[in-house]
Amino acid sequence: MEDVLVYGLLRGGIYALAAFGFSLVLGVIGIVNFAHGALVVFGGLLTQYLAVKFGVPYAAAMIGGALGTGLLGAVIQRLFVARTFTLEPLMVLVQTFGIATVVTELGTLGWGSEERMLRLKTGLPPGFMLGDTFVPSFDLVVFAVSLVSAAVLFVVLGRTEFGRAIRACRDNRESAQLSGINLGRTFEKTMFLSGTWAGLAGAMFVTLSPVAPYMHFSWTVDSFLVITIGGLGSMLGALVGGLVFGVLSFGASFYAPTIAPAITFGVLLVFLVFRPQGLLGAGPAIRK
Amino acid sequence: MNFVSMAYAIRTGPVRNQLLCLAVFLLVVALCPLVMNDYWLRLMVFVFVNIGLASSWNLIGGFGGYASFGHGVFFGVGAFAGAVGMVRFGLPLPAVMVIGGALSAALAALFVPVFRQKGLYFALSTLAVMLVFETVLQRWTFTRGLRSYDLGWTLAPSLPLEGFFYLFLGLLGLIVGSIIVVVRSKIGYALHAIRKDEVLASSIGVRTTKYKAITFMISAAWPGVLGAAFAPFLAYVSVQSVFDVSITLNMILITIFGGAGTVIGPIVGGIALSIIDQIAWGNFLEYHRLIYGALIVAITTLHPGGLASVFWGWVERRRSAAKPVPRPSAPGHPPTSAPRRA
Amino acid sequence: MLDRAAIPRRPSRRAVLKGGVLGAGALAVGVALPRIAGAAGGADGVVHIGASLPLTGPYEKVSRICKDAFDFWTRTYDGKMVVAGRERAVKWTIYDDENNASRAAQLTEKLISDDKVDLVVGTYGTDTVLAQGAIVRKHGRVFVQAGASSIRVDEELGGHTAFTANGRVGTYCAGAMDFLASRTPKPKKLGLVIMDDPVYHEIGQGVKDKCKQHGIDVVTEVVLPMNVQDLRPTALKLRGAGQLDIVYNTGWDVICIKLAEEMSAIGVNPKAFVGGHLTTSPVVKETLGSKMQGIIGSTVWLPQFKYRDDKYASAQEFAEKFKATYGYLPTYQAAFSYILPYIYQQALREADPQDPFNPKTLRDRLSRLDLKDTIWGPVSFDERGRIRRDAAPAVQWTGDPAAAVIVAPADMAESAGVYPKPAW
Structure with a gap:
């Protein structure tokens, strides 16, 4: 019981990290980015590539991978989403699905389809006992980095001029434009931020588990689940949602592995019907 | 009478003419087995099923504006009804088709509480139900x-x-025929109102939940029937084959590619994508997914209204070029450009 | 605009008809066009071989290996096959079935009735091979395959339609389990991880039968859905089962990697870990690195096996040539893919020149086939069209960097093996 909780929370950190960008884009641009999972995978593979091919130290490779993914996100926004985000949500869903396919296929052509993993020599002890639970120290490091980067994101959104512009666009697009905010630029920056955090999630995950281009869809679906539980468009919601989802999916796969997907999606349904704003959702304002 | 004005006339004309047009189309296609070998017949069956599924999806997703992301569940339930009914109980094919359709419609009726949700929430709920x-x-x-x-x-x-x-050709005829009729019926006009502005529609007395539920049940029943009929054709039914996410995605892609919210859209989209698929498969083995993805991106970015909007845009231009006096835009409601968000 | 639209001009019936005809004509042209473009002939002097492979999706890596092996066979014989005493050029048509059964059926139909191939070789994956077989059977044809080893192939297609060049999956564990049962101290407790799909249940059943035979307890059995992502819950389950002597994974390479990673992360240290039938995939060793030490895998083929054929003096030579061409060592999938056209070649060498590909005579020739020396070992088929072979040897990775050595069966063993294995 206790171990399920601990391991679930540790995993939840990465789920939250992956979901931040998804939530941000949904809140600000008002679109569901089906290519989000592809960004997570891209970030992981780019990090692995930088580290293995060029021998870049992990920390630098991680930052490189994250920023590279952010750049890809911004390019996607400028070239594609900028033209369609005012249409029905469905259009952008299909469009970003197409983008996910293209990114995945190009990734496969360039990097190959095999699963890759980045093994780090941290010099840390393998782990320690917390009560009866063995906590791998590396997992804890990754979890801590997740929390720190979440804090950085909160600061960026809450304390900077850039963050203010983003929030203004989220809360009221027209008056943001009236007060001189360039909508297109702000959306590109939003997508950059979203991609960066997606890439960060991938960069961390690739040190824990193998990553391959074809895995992108489950990341998208998981991000979806996280923000539905936590609340659409809310950063704190994504964090809480990620942790709750981590525990939920871990518990389901531990206690009833064969029907685990039915349990997680059943909980999702309960949320959708009885509490559509999620645990910490911003309410009907962003329900499109 | 030239082609442009004829196309325009069929589109805006009475339902009877559209149905007649459909019947002619079906009759011509029905001659295919005379000239086609087994492979092409098999491929045509897949095209019919895809168009039938996309047309059903289009009813709630395109005309109603409620994008279902788990529509594959109805096809899957139908296929399982077919498989279980035929193997476990030895039922004949027509019986399992009826059961498949009824089960799917009943399942759709359970969605009434979810109808309070719009857009994303609805998409998510249907996806969750499917999983x-x-x-x-x-x-x-x-x-x-x-x-x-x-x-x-x-x-x-x-x-x-x-x-x-x-x-399957017959089923396709029934599906498209029923959609032509529904779209021009009271339900169709209610759907149009709901799609444009649901709050306004309900304030002027359109019983939105009722119409949404009816539409969703029709759009769920057809995939159920198709699924049940498809089970013996597939010969082996498993969750992996009939619940694949790609089935739902195909419905959506075909509809959007051809033009969401138009009767002709899924038909055109289904045919076009099948042709592209065939060519890409045969000639670009390593790149066919890439080509498929790039096409989707291209059509949604450049022509979100799909092939139908490209065509009607051309028709409109020809008509306005032919007539110096500007006419009001097309009556009836197939939109000529991508629908804007309400 | 909710009111019924005013009708601008009533179209004549003739116009409506014309519209319908035009639309249908467009459809017919559209469908016929690629057909003309893709027309290919079973021209004289050419052997046209058709196949589909799951080139995209989870089996992408494996099917690339299969595709390379088809190509390697073609290179080895300079693109020529001797049929009915006459040398003919070989032409391949390969499609991507995406591991989707209905696609596989459709593509097989295309291969047979549209591309008019002379020979069909099977794809990789149980569902897809069964779907393929249904079509081949409908045409009264025969095919050789190795990508599906489930007993269902024997039940549904064996002997009349399908000839399977790979042993039953139920026997996959034999070498590894016999090896482990002979160790001291004798293993007592086994944890079993089964993927929820018939073929993996079949492998799992094989393990359970061997456990019963050797008096080993299956203390925990975890059944996982095919789309499982996180293996840590499974590792935790295994941890909860107490000190295990053996953990046996029936799943594929990624499951093996993830399971090893998660067991090592949370300190589950069984005395032996059997990674399953895909442990020999290059990706496993590359990803697991030093954790590969002591892992046992079952494999039906390795370059070390004492096999030879008319072109290669040893399996080792075959493997080296293959590696020189494609940059990686061939896995058993490479060997069994190489053997598929090879089997046809042997069966058709003395076929009737009038009708060399006649399904009935081909069936007879295949069932009578008795090859002593091939890269894949002796090849002959039983009455269900299954190759006569009943055990998969076991390999273990030892040394640093870890290299695979055969540890069972005894007459093939290169090393005594390590048990218990070092901790992760």
Whole structure:
């Protein structure tokens, strides 16, 4: 019981990290980015590539991978989403699905389809006992980095001029434009931020588990689940949602592995019907 | 009478003419087995099923503006109804088709509470329902397989290939015909109002929940019927084959590619994508996914209204070029450009 | 605009008809066009071989290996096959079935009735091979395959339609389990991880039968859905089962990697870990690195096996040539893919020149086939069209960097093996 909780929370950190960008884009641009999972995978593979091919130290490779993914996100926004985000949500869903396919296929052509993993020599002890639970120290490091980067994101959104512009666009697009905010630029920056955090999630995950281009869809679906539980468009919601989802999916796969997907999606349904704003959702304002 | 004004006339003309047009189309296609070999017949069956599924999806997703992301669940439930009914109970094909359709419609009726949600929430709910059903049908011993260690059902094909060809062609005719009728009925006008502005529609007395529920049930029943008929054609039904996410995605892609919210859209989209698929498969083995993805991005970015909007845009231009006096835009409601967000 | 639209001009019936005809004509042209473009002939002097492979999706890596092996066979014989005493050029048509059964059926139909191939070789994956077989059977044809080893192939297609060049999956564990049962101290407790799909249940059943035979307890059995992502819950389950002597994974390479990673992360240290039938995939060793030490895998083929054929003096030579061409060592999938056209070649060498590909005579020739020396070992088929072979040897990775050595069966063993294995 206790171990399920601990391991679930540790995993939840990465789920939250992956979901931040998804939530941000949904809140600000008002679109569901089906290519989000592809960004997570891209970030992981780019990090692995930088580290293995060029021998870049992990920390630098991680930052490189994250920023590279952010750049890809911004390019996607400028070239594609900028033209369609005012249409029905469905259009952008299909469009970003197409983008996910293209990114995945190009990734496969360039990097190959095999699963890759980045093994780090941290010099840390393998782990320690917390009560009866063995906590791998590396997992804890990754979890801590997740929390720190979440804090950085909160600061960026809450304390900077850039963050203010983003929030203004989220809360009221027209008056943001009236007060001189360039909508297109702000959306590109939003997508950059979203991609960066997606890439960060991938960069961390690739040190824990193998990553391959074809895995992108489950990341998208998981991000979806996280923000539905936590609340659409809310950063704190994504964090809480990620942790709750981590525990939920871990518990389901531990206690009833064969029907685990039915349990997680059943909980999702309960949320959708009885509490559509999620645990910490911003309410009907962003329900499109 | 030239082609442009004829196309325009069919589109805006009475339902009777559209149905007649459909009948002619079906009759011509019905001659295909005379000149086609088994492969092309089999491919045509897939095209019919895809168009039928996309048309059903289009009713709630395109005309109603409620994008269902788990529409594959109805096809899957239908296919399992077909497999379980035929193998476990020895029912004939027509019976399982009726059961498949009824089960799917009943399942759709359970969605009424979700209809309070719009857009994304609705999409998510349907996706969640599909994933729940996928797992349940796989684990439940009644639907899992005939013997305890089986997973999936082996069926004897109950019709020859030509039989399936005409069965699915007939079903396609019924589906498209029913959509033509529904779209021009009271339900269709209510849907149009709902799609444009649901709050306004309900404030002027349109009973939105009722119409949404009816539409969703129709749009769910057809995939159920198709699924049940498809089971013996597929010969082996398992969760992996009939609950694949790609089935739902295909419905959506075909509709959008052809033009959402138009009757002709899924038909055009289904045919166009099948042709592209065939060419890409045969000639660019390593790149066919890439080509497929790039096409989707291209059409949604450049022509979100799909091929239908490209065509009608051309028709409109020809008409306005032919007539110096500007006419008001097309009556009736197939939109000529991508629908804007309300 | 909710009111019924005013009708601008009533179209004549003739116009409506014309519209319908035009639309249908467009459809017919559209469908016929690629057909003309893709027309290919079973021209004289050419052997046209058709196949589909799951080139995209989870089996992408494996099917690339298969595709390379088809190509390697073609290179080895300079693109020529001797049929009915006459040398003919070989032409391949390969499609991507995406591991989707209905696609596989459709593509097989295309291969047979549209591309008019002379020979069909099977794809990789149980569902897809069964779907393929249904079509081949409908045409009264025969095919050789190795990508599906489930007993269902024997039940549904064996002997009349399908000839399977790979042993039953139920026997996959034999070498590894016999090896482990002979160790001291004798293993007592086994944890079993089964993927929820018939073929993996079949492998798992094989393991359970061997356990019963050797008096080993299956203390925990975890059944996982095919789309499982996180293996840590499974590792935790295994941890909860107490000190295990053996953990046996029936799943594929990624499951093996993830399971090893998660067991090592949370300190589950069984005395032996059997990674399953895909442990020999290059990706496993590359990803697991030093954790590969002591892992046992079952494999039906390795370059070390004492096999030879008319072109290669040893399996080793075959492997080296293959590696020189494609940059990686061939896995058993490479060997069994190489053997598929090879089997046809042997069966058709003395076929009737009038009708060399006649399904009935081909069936007879295949069932009578008795090859002593091939890269894949002796090849002959039983009455269900299954190759006569009943055990998969076991390999273990030892040394640093870890290299695979055969540890069972005894007459093939290169090393005594390590048990218990070092901790992760």
